[in-house]
Amino acid sequence: MKKLIAVVVALVILVSAFGIAHVAKVNKTRYYVEAYCELQGDELVFTFHGAEFTWELENGDKIPKGNVVVLVMDNNGTKGMLEDDSIISYKEI
Numbered sequence: 001m002k003k004l005i006a007v008v009v010a011l012v013i014l015v016s017a018f019g020i021a022h023v024a025k026v027n028k029t030r031y032y033v034e035a036y037c038e039l040q041g042d043e044l045v046f047t048f049h050g051a052e053f054t055w056e057l058e059n060g061d062k063i064p065k066g067n068v069v070v071l072v073m074d075n076n077g078t079k080g081m082l083e084d085d086s087i088i089s090y091k092e093i
Helices: 002-026
Strands: 030-040 043-048 051-056 068-074 086-092
Touching: 030 086, 043 068, 043 086, 051 086
Parallel strands: none
Antiparallel strands: 030 043, 030 068, 043 051, 068 086
């Protein structure tokens, strides 16, 4: 019985470790950054590191009350090319 429990525990640990490694691999293109936010018409304009990104407001999108937000960005698998990155989501600080 103890061997069976040990085998089950070992399998659970192995599967969990694989799942954690897979999650890390899937999200390695994402990063977080603080940005300055301004409302311009029906768009939010986010500025950081001298670059501007726009987010077209849709139903359900919230307009931040403050001017500083955290962006979840995707680097599209490229390094050092901020211009081709895209915003996944934003959250008010």
